[in-house]
Amino acid sequence: MKLWILLLLSLFLLEIQNGASQQTKNKKDASLRPGRKRVKGRNPKIKDKEVGGKLQSILTQVLDKGRFLRLGDDVVLDSGKTLELRCKGTKIGWAYPSYLDTFNDSRLSINQNEKFSQLTLTTPSAADTGEYSCWVILCDGDECEKDTDRVSSSYIYFTDKDDLFVPSTIHFEIVYMRPDKPATVPCRVTTPKATVSLHREMPPEEVQVDGKLISYNPTKGFILQNPGPEHMGAFYCKAKSTTKNTAQVSTKYQLLYLEVPSGPPYATIQASSNEVSGGDIFNITCTVLGEPEMDVKFIWTYPGQDQRPVSIQASHRLINRGVGQIMRLSQSVMIVDDVETIDYGNYMCTAKNTHGETSLATQVNSYH
Known part of the structure; x- marks a missing residue:
């Protein structure tokens, strides 16, 4: 009798265990059914949503009636209609076509608000075509830096049927080609649909x-990957639109090939005479040969400094030193008139460019 009671009790306990297991399984299955959400612990709030593995742009265009458009890599707009761009952030930096700064263009204005910064460009034209970008500025006290993770940019085309090429103030532009990097013929267009x-x-x-070796990018121009002496000469671009068969011609470009190394100025110094007498006139010339577009600044140190008046004349010109050897000759000439005893001694010239500086000296003595 006791054996039957124990057997029935075991079966009863087994049935209860199976029922509990089935209930747990049903709850789990229900959580995976369509239309049901599984609740997890909340993550920290993310400021910018990720799309395709990258942060969404913080740059937007203000449209009519309070509407906004988040800008992509490029956008095509009509000329003449005011452009309004907004960038989210309490402190924002901007970049735009550099000539707008060069000419202090009053059409451009930037206003920082509490939660965003707004750039406004009135009556934009084909010349305003270019890249517009903004970024968040992070500050710790008086020290501020650019947040490289919060930068957005968009290339904006301002279309104009009369200007397929972005206008240039230069009618004949020089393009310097070097063997160590690609060269660009910068005939940019105002619509990506133009055939160039x-x-x-x-x-x-x-x-x-x-x-491959030569390619075209409407935001940059024609890119020569491996330029050489064979690419030297005068060039121009032609563009056709989808609505007109008549081609437009760009400004002309003179391509020059260089083999000038980049670095601090290569300088020489020479006096017209290293021995002079009282009352004489002499001059000292400091000369630099370098890259054609590299500016050079000259600084002089001399015996009669701040006590004797001297004349200093600076000049520069391009010279041809053979095939592929177009260089910039920069000179500074110091002229000392009516020599006095205080003028004898060392004359030092320091030539500076963006790569560094070079100092040279020569001595002028009394003639006995």
Whole structure:
């Protein structure tokens, strides 16, 4: 009798255990059914949503009636209509086509509000085509820096049927080519739909663009990956729109090939005479040979400094030193008139460029 009671009790306990297990399984299955959400612990609030593995742009365009458009890599707009861009953040930095700063263009204004900064450009034209970007500035007291993780940019085309090329203030532009980096013929267009070709002036011919050694980017121009002496000469670009068959011609570009090393100034110093007498006139010339577009600043130190009047004249010009050797010759000439005893001694010239500086000295003595 006791054996039957124990057997029935065991079966009863087993049934209860199976029922509890089935209930747990049903709850688990219900949590995975469509339309049901599994609740997890809340994550910290993310300021910017990620799309395709990268942060969404903080740059937006203000449209009519309070609407906003988050800008992508590029956008095409009509000329003449005021451009309003907003960038989220309590402190924002901006970048835009540099000529707007160069000419202090009053059409451009930037206003920082509590939660965003707004850039406004009135009556934009084809010349305003270019990259517009903004970034968050982080400050710790008086020290501020650019937040490289919160930068947004967009290339904006301002279309104009009369200007397929972005206008330039230079009618004949020099492009310097170097063997260690690509060169760009900067004939940018105001619409990405324009068909653009590159042409050599002499002999007259269209340059073949293979997409590798020579390619075209509407935001930059024609890119020569491995420029050489064979690419020297005068060039221009032609563009055709989808609505007109008549081609427009760009400004002309003179391509020069260089083999000038980058670095501190390569300088020399020479006096017209290293021995002079009282009452004589002499001059000292400091000369620098360097890259054609590299500015050079000269600083002089001399015996009669702050006590004797001297004349200092600076000049520069491009010179041709053979095939592929276009260089900039920069000079500073100091002239000392009516020599006095205080003028004898060391004359030092320091030449500076963006890569560094070079100092040289020569001595002028009394003639006995």
